[in-house]
Amino acid sequence: xxxxxxxxxxxxxxxxxxxxxxxxxxxxxxxxxxxxxxxxxxxxxxxxxxxxxxxxxxxxxxxxxxxxxxxxxxxxxxxxxxxxxxxxxxxxxxxxxxxxxxxxxxxxxxxxxxxxxxxxxxxxxxxxxxxxxxxx
Numbered sequence: 001x002x003x004x005x006x007x008x009x010x011x012x013x014x015x016x017x018x019x020x021x022x023x024x025x026x027x028x029x030x031x032x033x034x035x036x037x038x039x040x041x042x043x044x045x046x047x048x049x050x051x052x053x054x055x056x057x058x059x060x061x062x063x064x065x066x067x068x069x070x071x072x073x074x075x076x077x078x079x080x081x082x083x084x085x086x087x088x089x090x091x092x093x094x095x096x097x098x099x100x101x102x103x104x105x106x107x108x109x110x111x112x113x114x115x116x117x118x119x120x121x122x123x124x125x126x127x128x129x130x131x132x133x134x135x136x
Contacts, residue, residue: 001035001043005068009103032062034085036069036078045069047082049089052099062090064100067109079112091134098134101127 003018025031025048036045048066053059064086069078090098100118102109104126114120118130 001046001068001070002066004070005046005066008068031065032089034082034089036073036082038073043070044073044076045078045082047086049086049098054096057096059096060093061095061097061099062086062093064098067100079109080116083112083116087132087134095134097131099129099131101129103127 002022003013003015006018007013022033026033030050032049034047034049035043038044045068046066047064047068049062050065052061052063054061064083067079067082069076069082087098099121100113102113104123110120110128113130116132118132121129121131123129
């Protein structure tokens with residue numbers, strides 16, 4: 001599924017690279033991944049979070065770096081459920097905010113982030129940045 005995500009963002013398919021990248025992130029405890037499963041137990045989508053440290057707030061906040069829902073499962077609320085699960089996790093870690101980025105032409109994602117309450121921060125190199133405050 002991570003390979004499909006990379007393809008969505010116009011990268012060449014490389015299953016070995018995708019597997020090695022995810023394996024290294026998990027082994028080094030550098031990310032947290034949530035996976036949504038379909039009724040048959042197959043993966044329908046995932047999100048991957050990376051920690052961001054804030055010296056001023058003395059907290060570990062989270063970057064929602066990856067969000068992908070397989071084409072067969074889109075428009076079923078899976079993306080929203082994954083984001084809300086990630087937000088609940090971040091709150092449980094006493095995070096004060098979550099950030100994310102999406103491509104300037106990914107209108108579906110932008111609509112979802114707006115609906116959840118993320119605030120658009122700006123456009124950098126073709127990607128919009130978003131932020132949401134998480135109050136404990």
